[in-house]
Amino acid sequence: MNVRLQMAMVFHLDKCIGCHTCSIACKNVWTDRRGAEYMWWNNVETKPGTGYPTAWEDQDRYRGGWVQGSDGKLRLRGFSKGGTLESIFHQPYLPTIDDYYEPFTYRYQDLFDTPEGADQPTARPVSMITGKPIDIQAGPNWDDDLGGSPVYAENDPNLTHVSEEDKRLLFELERMTFFYVPRICNHCLNPSCVAACPSGAIYKRGEDGVVLINQEACRGWRFCVTACPYKKSYYNWSTGKSEKCILCFPRIETGQAPACFHSCVGRIRYFGGLLYDADKLPAAASVPEGELVDAHRGIILNPNDPAVVAGARKNGLGPDVIEACRRSPVYQYVIDWKLALPLHAEFRTIPMLFYVPPLMPVMATVENGAYDTTETGLFGVVDNMRLPITYLARLFSAGNEGHVRYALKKQIAVRAHRRMVTVGDLDRDAVTSMMQEVGADAAELDAIYRLTSLPTEKERYVIPPSHREEAEQMLKTDVLRAKGETGFGFLERPVRGT
Amino acid sequence: MVFTIDTLLFQVLPYVPVALFIIEAIRRYRQRPFSYSSLSSQFLEGDRLFIGSVPWHYGILFVLGGHLFAFLFPRELIAFGSVPWRLLILEVTALIGGLVSLIGLVELTIRRLTRDRIRAVTNVMDLVVLGVLLTQVGLGVYIALTMRWGSMWFATIMAPYLKSVVLLQPNVDLVSVLPWVIKLHIVGAYVFLAILPYSRLVHMLVWPVHYLFRRPQVVIWNAEPGSLRSTGEPERGG
Amino acid sequence: MTDRMNALLRTAVVVGSVVLMQGTSRAQDAADPTGALFEKQCYSCHNIGSGKKKGPDLKGILQRRDRAxxxxxxxxxxxxxxxxxxxxxxxxxxxxxxxxxDQMLTPLQIEDFLNFIDKVxxxxxxxxxxxxxxxxPVRPGDIEAGYAYFxxxxxxxxxxxxxxxxxxxxxxxxxxxxTLGLDLTQANARYTNIELASILKAPAFPTMSRLFANNPLTDEEVVQVFAYLQSTKTRTPDPGRSAFAFVLIGMAGTVACLGLMNFRWRARLRTGVRKDFVAxxxxxxxxxLRSADHSHRAGRDA
Structure with a gap:
């Protein structure tokens, strides 16, 4: 057993209101720079929709992630090592900026400088690349709230497994529904961007599992952009380097939640440590698609298990770190309650960002033109949701409908249980049978209710101490020199080379 | 010894770019590692880049490889070209390499000058690089077409000259009698070498061949695993 | 092909024999020590009796000019x-x-040269x-051997x-x-047989003299290459045609290469995913709209 610590995340989609505050927080802190204007390390997408960049989930086009060969071994979907060097002069599956959007601003000054005339002055949109006027074709959330559905929502790659009849119903005006999926880098355990980087510039930090791109080693070959199935590695067209979410490591090293977590108004985000067994990689990603979620969970270790604790201590994880992992909300959602599921486990990167599938927006059915939210059928609604279960299973459990159904039923059970407790209008036997079906007792449902609805900030973000003071001491370089350099930012300005 | 323009160009000049190249490339790699990048513009424009970049790179790699081979193994090359049909294959493939790279380069130049987005990421040095490369490849193709058979006389004239340069005993006599077009091509090669460390061309020095030999995953520890966080006491409360 | 070769061969043998006969009859000229010196110092620019070179033919120079x-x-x-x-x-x-x-010659040497020219x-x-x-003499088989050397x-x-x-x-x-050097098809028309043989043995052109300074042709090789060049005297040089064929094959190969690259990466993303969707x-x-328009019209017609 090789116990390592991974900073992991849970996004509770039932609580997300799609306000994009997280995106803006991230943008303001990290990507408000030339060449990075188009990047949204954190973005929020409407589902069904094609997302950002357009149709990023369609790996037939973009060739991201891993596939399992006939010999059972994993290989990158995009390129073999030789194929990487062969395709290095023009990368065939690289999305271009038009698949994201051309960043733009407006000539606001024109509003002031325009001489008096018959017409109102206008602020023309200009490209932030060329500085010339453009017709805006797209934006980072162009298909928000199903905008432009004939172009975007209907092309959602997850709809390929949905029957024609369901698709027709889905886009019927009265039944139309959507939910939001905020996305950041998943800081995967089996990252394909790392494996695809020809320069070896991308690495996973041993201490907390944050995946980073060494800007001084990156040569702009762009294979990480293609290899990341989530398209969360971005090419900075100005500096000629790729960049990605850094999980605000300067913040988490000092015990603060990343900016997007910190700013989330819906409080949908949970952040905590997970212990995992590095020896089980990449075997955990080399199982049939339907078993991926189970294999995924199987790699995560129980921080209360004495053997795990001993392994963790052996690998230098301090008691305070292990203690933090025991209180990790992520462990509760993913392992204890099995509510949170990985996004697109079939990409086989073992993402460390988990989603609680949304219940609320998809639950209500339309009966005679009126919304029916009575839950009289109790679990019956799960299979009559406005969004087909096949669709959610495509997103969150690699097509295994059982996992999604379980997570939804458990959420309904929580509601039924709480309604019984607080309102008392539900039949106790019916609720008990629901609880038995999802295998949860009242205490567990109460705990879910509490962490979902009433968590404090300290319960949502349990950040194991980084012990930077020790890390600094252990660095093989001169500590005093490190001290002298810290806080001075880049020693070389991050500008485009010639 | 009479000091002529040839002496300057082919005896003294070669050592300036070589020295510049070695010193500056290393200095830049050590002091400004951030500036080493392919500076790819595919992200801003992909379709036209394919038409230009792929032929250009494959063509020029083939042609440069041919020059290198002829320099390192002139005898073997002459032996191979001694049968007419083999000589023709050699020359025709070399010409194809040259034409393919020239077409790619012309396409890349047009793209760079006409596309607004690409112009936004073009600096003066990029234009210098394009100018030098266009001159070099254009001259090369012209020489291949009109001064045949390049593979043979390269092996008999240029290979000994380059060898003499490498051995620090430059023999100008060999090249001084060549037509000025060929001389210009040689001088162009030295200019190319001289601007290489100052331009985006440095990306060819960091061509990631080591990728073939590394393990897929990279994990970096700030300190030795196991030596860290052994002292922290459990935090209580919270 | 073989008939033509044989014909050429015969021609060459005859021509070669003539040269050889001339050669033997006058060998003593060059065998003379002053003759050898003349060959080294003067012959690159002057003939005696074979016409102008870089300088005037020196035949009868004493009859034309004052000795002093x-x-x-x-x-x-x-x-x-x-x-x-x-x-x-x-x-x-x-x-x-x-x-x-300016020649670094003593008056005695000049006198020797003048006497030698007068004698010839x-x-x-x-x-x-x-x-x-x-x-x-040139023998059958020399042409093929010369071709192999060529x-x-x-x-x-x-x-x-x-x-x-x-x-x-x-x-x-x-x-x-x-094509870096001359087309030698009719080398014999440009140079006399003697000059050609001389060039083969010790080329006086700047490039060739450097290339062959330390590795000259052997006597046997000279004869055979000479024979081959003699055999091509009757052909008409047409360098344009072969150059055209070279360019044509090169261009065809280039097009093939470009096609191959296009095929190799045919699965590449082209105009862009979003643009495709919009289109x-x-x-x-x-x-x-068209079908609605159509049914509308159909309804009106009915």
Whole structure:
């Protein structure tokens, strides 16, 4: 057993209101720079929709992630090592900026400088690349709230497994529904961007599992952009380097939640440590698609298990770190309650960002033109949701409908249980049978209710101490020199080379 | 010894770019590692880049490889070209390499000058690089077409000259009698070498061949695993 | 093909024999020590009885010019020209841009040269340099051997480069030979047989003299390459055609290469995913409009 610590995340989609505050927080802190204007390390997408960049989930086009060969071994979907060097002069599956959007601003000054005339002055949109006027074709959330559905929502790659009849119903005006999926880098355990980087510039930090791109080693070959199935590695067209979410490591090293977590108004985000067994990689990603979620969970270790604790201590994880992992909300959602599921486990990167599938927006059915939210059928609604279960299973459990159904039923059970407790209008036997079906007792449902609805900030973000003071001491370089350099930012300005 | 323009160009000049190249490339790699990048513009424009970049790179790699081979193994090359049909294959493939790279380069130049987005990421040095490369490849193709058979006389004239340069005993006599077009091509090669460390061309020095030999995953520890966080006491409360 | 070869072979044998006969009859000219010195010092620019080269033919020079004037001129042509001597100035003008360099010769040596020229003139023969003589008559089979040396199929014994590197001969290969140097198809029309043999033995051209300085052709090789060049005398050089074929094949190959690259990466993303979607949606919309329009009309007609 090789116990390592991974900073992991849970996004509770039932609580997300799609306000994009997280995106803006991230943008303001990290990507408000030339060449990075188009990047949204954190973005929020409407589902069904094609997302950002357009149709990023369609790996037939973009060739991201891993596939399992006939010999059972994993290989990158995009390129073999030789194929990487062969395709290095023009990368065939690289999305271009038009698949994201051309960043733009407006000539606001024109509003002031325009001489008096018959017409109102206008602020023309200009490209932030060329500085010339453009017709805006797209934006980072162009298909928000199903905008432009004939172009975007209907092309959602997850709809390929949905029957024609369901698709027709889905886009019927009265039944139309959507939910939001905020996305950041998943800081995967089996990252394909790392494996695809020809320069070896991308690495996973041993201490907390944050995946980073060494800007001084990156040569702009762009294979990480293609290899990341989530398209969360971005090419900075100005500096000629790729960049990605850094999980605000300067913040988490000092015990603060990343900016997007910190700013989330819906409080949908949970952040905590997970212990995992590095020896089980990449075997955990080399199982049939339907078993991926189970294999995924199987790699995560129980921080209360004495053997795990001993392994963790052996690998230098301090008691305070292990203690933090025991209180990790992520462990509760993913392992204890099995509510949170990985996004697109079939990409086989073992993402460390988990989603609680949304219940609320998809639950209500339309009966005679009126919304029916009575839950009289109790679990019956799960299979009559406005969004087909096949669709959610495509997103969150690699097509295994059982996992999604379980997570939804458990959420309904929580509601039924709480309604019984607080309102008392539900039949106790019916609720008990629901609880038995999802295998949860009242205490567990109460705990879910509490962490979902009433968590404090300290319960949502349990950040194991980084012990930077020790890390600094252990660095093989001169500590005093490190001290002298810290806080001075880049020693070389991050500008485009010639 | 009479000091002529040839002496300057082919005896003294070669050592300036070589020295510049070695010193500056290393200095830049050590002091400004951030500036080493392919500076790819595919992200801003992909379709036209394919038409230009792929032929250009494959063509020029083939042609440069041919020059290198002829320099390192002139005898073997002459032996191979001694049968007419083999000589023709050699020359025709070399010409194809040259034409393919020239077409790619012309396409890349047009793209760079006409596309607004690409112009936004073009600096003066990029234009210098394009100018030098266009001159070099254009001259090369012209020489291949009109001064045949390049593979043979390269092996008999240029290979000994380059060898003499490498051995620090430059023999100008060999090249001084060549037509000025060929001389210009040689001088162009030295200019190319001289601007290489100052331009985006440095990306060819960091061509990631080591990728073939590394393990897929990279994990970096700030300190030795196991030596860290052994002292922290459990935090209580919270 | 073989008939033609045989015909050429016969021609060459005859021509070669003639040269050889001439050579043997005059071998004593060059064997003379002054003759050898003449070959080394003067022959690159002057003939005796075979016409102008870079300088005038020296046959009968003593009959044309004053012996004292000749002494003065040969010792330092440049100072003669500078002194404004009419004959000297005229000669320099006639043979410009060639300029006869000042000779480091003693008056005794000049006298020897003048006597040697006079001797050759009076014998009524022409001067044939040692290097202009073939070591043996041309034999059948020499043409093929010469062809092998020309193309490099057979290596020159001393390691010199093959002729084809820089020179072409009509029909030497389907695409001709090298073009850095002259087309040698009718080399014999440009040079006399003697000169050609001399060039083969010790080329006086700057490039060739450097390339062959340390690795000259052997006597046997000279004969065989000579035989091959003689055999091509009757052909008409047509370098344009072979060059055209070369370019054409090169271009065809280039197109093939570009096609191959396009095929290899045919799955590449092209216009962009989003643009595709937009275009498709627009197309669908247009189709709907058309069919709606159509049914509308159909309804009206009914």
């Amino acid at each position: 004037w000749l002494h003065k001129f040969i010792a330092s042509p440049k100072s003669m020209k500078a002194s404004g001597d009419k004959i000297a100035v005229g000669l320099f003008r006639e043979f410009a841009p060639e300029e006869m360099p 003139t009076k014998s009524g023969k022409v001067f044939v340099p040692q290097s202009g003589q073939l070591s043996r 193309t490099g199929k057979k290596k020159l014994a001393a390691g010199g480069p093959a002729c084809i590197s820089c020179h072409s001969v009509q029909g030497v290969t389907p695409l001709g030979g090298g 498709q949606a627009v197309e669908r919309h247009r189709k709907n």
